[in-house]
Amino acid sequence: MPMSFIQALIDSKGEEILEDWLATHHADGLTRRDLFSDAQGRQHAKTFFLALQSTLNRGADIDAFNLASDAWADVRAALAEVTRERVKRGVAPAEIAGFFLLLKYPLFDRLGAGAGTEEFSVVEQVSRLTRMIDAIAVQAMSLCIEERDRIIERQRTEMLEISTPVVDLWERVIAVPLVGTLDSVRAQEVMENTLGAIVDREADIVIVDITGVPTIDTEVAHHLLRTAAAIRLMGAECIISGISPRIAQTMVHLGVSTNGVTTRASLRAAVHDAFQRVGLTVVNAKA
Amino acid sequence: MPWHSCAILQPLDDPWPPASAVLFHRQPILTESDVVLGRQAVGRAMAEVGAREVRRIRLVTAVSEIFRNALRYGGGGEAVIFLDRVTKAVLVECRDNGPGIEDTALAMRDGYTSGKGLGMGLGGAQRLTDAFELHSRPNEGTRVRMMSRA
């Protein structure tokens, strides 16, 4: 029976196949001792292999192989577990695909045992196994990419959060120190965070400090002014501070009008200004 | 129908509506209350696809401009709102059978107005959406299609 041959093979020769599979990993340099131990590598292979074995023993049909179907759910789950674990440890997508693809060879090597029976075709078995294992490797690859996308997205969000902090300076006074290059996406983020903070912290004055912004173009200048305009619409005051001589020159050359927006050369001047407006004075206690 | 003039600043994908979209609401735009009902429906559609407040308000403001134009300058029309749960987007089409717009590219420019407005409606609506197409034929009407993701 050609159908059950693979199932019988994987069931009866499971131990050997698993060992051979691990040996091919080793030979192909896929045992990354820098990333995980041999025991962990073995564990990954075993988890997947046992899931495959039990799925076949339960009667899952290789001819009707469909990784997305219920019959193959355990294989899918084991594949996902192993892949995620490996991605997390820094294994490259190609190596992860290789991990599954190499399972072909210990299986191919044992197809000879079935030869001789009339209905048995080695070519047919090779094609079945190839179809199944390739699909598994492709699925592993796409999981890798998904997992990486998730990591990149998380890091991007974290970076946006770090790069646009809103600082409580005093009661009713908040500061938004901007550092680095501002692009449209970040400028939008700055605007959202700042306006949200006005509500959350009941701020009357917002200091947007651009001391750490090296250069500015028309687009970014307009974003800053739009932020200032939105702050005013919400009923708070905006002071833009830390405008370097170069940025001041650029803004004038670009024809950007700062009409209606308070600007201060330094953060210090802006803080002084803000404190005055909320009725605070700073005194030297030693004098 | 062949359009006389169109301004496509951010083109929509073909076809319209997308295969994965479902009809959410049809709103005749014949009275001022219809404009309010239409924009409330768009707000509900955005909430349905899980849009944040900023995203929801941007699209609702954009459609408010367009629906009002259809009522005032187009003599009324109809808005059709689609939901796409796959791409998490809301798509809105607004048609009128009014006099149409001779030069849509000019109409999209800030400051342009044929009526009493400030002339920021069309250009503004375009800036507030992720895709925007304006098609018009003099004496036959105007069609605006918009799409915003959640």
Add this chain to the structure above:
Amino acid sequence: MAHSAGLFLVDRIMLVTIHEDINDSDIVELQDQLAVKVHAKGARGIVIDISALDIVDTFVGRIIAQLAGIGSILDAPTFVVGMRPAVAMTLVELGMTLPDVRTARSLGHALAQLRDSPTIG
């Protein structure tokens, strides 16, 4: 207009609340009524609360700017209060920064400013 907006005179300050379902005619009617009432009651200030307004588009923005203009001609400084962050962001994107309209974070802030201002009787 009955339910989509409200006008209340408190301590000679005209409080205006605008609701979410207001339509274009309602808001134009509101403008008429406000001008008449401010003049008749000798209001010394106007506070427009838009916290219940879901959106402010160019039409509503223009009406608000006109209300403020009318207020200032009638010697009743006009404040807009309660604009939500998302509404403020959308308005500036539309190019409407309402430069001649005074704003305050809340009704309390606006009242305090109306009280403190020396030019406001």
